[in-house]
Amino acid sequence: MRQTRSPDWRRPSATAPACQMGVPTHTDWHELQSEVVARARYDRDTKILVLQMTSGRSYPYAEVPESIFVGLLTADSPGSFYNRHIRGKFSAPVS
Secondary structure, three states: OOOOOOOOOOOOOOOOOOOEOOEOOOOOOEEOOOOOEEEEEEEOOOOEEEEEEOOOOEEEEOOOOHHHHHHHHHOOOHHHHHHHHOOOOOOOOOO
């Protein structure tokens, strides 16, 4: 069965929860110092992580634990973190 992306994965929720326990809200794009990943956004409600690569392409990942998002933001090398903990481990959201 072919999986399709949810049409809402690029739009942040209008009812985003406030920042909790120091974790940035999902409506914010977070710029990363990386040769691979340019920026990231996380939706706490849907557990969708969206990464924009330095190539300009964006990739959504479904069912991503919040700890992975926090780890990406705090990693010494976001590109290495992406390759070890995200790439190939999470699928695109389905509608």
